[in-house]
Amino acid sequence: MTLVLVVDDDIQIARALRINLSARGYRVAVAHDGAEALRAAAKARPDLVVLDLRLPGTDGISVISSLRAWTVTPIVVLSGRTDETTKIAALDAGADDYVTKPFGMDELLARIRAALRRSAVAARQADEPLVDTGSFSVDLGVKKVWRQGAEVHLTPTEWGMLELLVRNRGRLVTQKQLLADVWGPQYAGRSHYLRIYIAQLRQKLEPDPARPRHLITEPGMGYRLA
Template identity: 40%
Template structure:
């Protein structure tokens, strides 16, 4: 697995690089946003750890630009504790975030969890595709096709679609979804789910303001409407 670590704190990068190499990762590094974007375009990467505050091009802009050409998993690092910074990171396409200072063991666990989810090993009882109503999930490419239109999804978006689509009509609360998709020890809040549902609706619904697939049961949660 090849990982790109992006941060302008060189000692921190050195420490992360050492720890991930000990886990068997091939590690690339960058110290500013422009270099990070270049490597994301030019190199065959598996995951990116991306700091929010970077010289030349900030982490949010880098994340947004990467999402224009790639769905590679991105974990955002932030020294800020304001919820808005975390929500913005998710809005711009990050899969996860972790706040500095952090425990390297937690960061490695987050990365491993993401990589496990996106590794296509015998999905759904050896099926590589599942079709429910008008929606088809491709587990190898981690894409969704609705009425003949194929859409790329980030790893968390695909995991959410997989859970909801394969359990049509079942209502999941935001806490349920946090537990099932992000893990029981995930430190984020329920707005993380709202952000991902909103992004999914923008991608797959004919009209995100009036969704027909990903519906809300007010006071209860979200569910997939099989059409």
């Protein structure tokens, strides 16, 4: 049975989440501060974490970063903070989704199901070196790309971007992560690099670069391989 760790210092919200998740067949563990959340995650190894950001002691962003140091467990943020800066910080730290309070329980449950599905797909795909999008195929083992049966030449930087998107296919890869992994942490503010190189990849790989089907922009956040 799927175990969900709920982390929220609001007793009523935590109780409501426990009741609703339990009623739908989930096992539920609850923590009310950041330190307790990290201990519970290490001990219980949940399948998904629902996390508030405003927590006593260790804040939610720090909890996300600490979890991402050792686990890929999906993290759905549930927060009253609606500013874009906070959302980006949470996603950059490793959150998989962000839901703002007040929230609809049905929407939150749908987000949880979606995050669990993506996690299951990622686990199955982890050992699959060959990825076929339907428009082009990528072999991570030999670092080659084909489109319509012909090999496509990519520059080292283009390959670096594509490889990161392929390894995280279906999931958002933030601008910060792309810049740090492909160019280096000193390039954190050079988001125009991403626009240039994603355009080049679309020209080489998308059937219609002006209407991309696979290399998708998530405005203000990053990119996703669909």
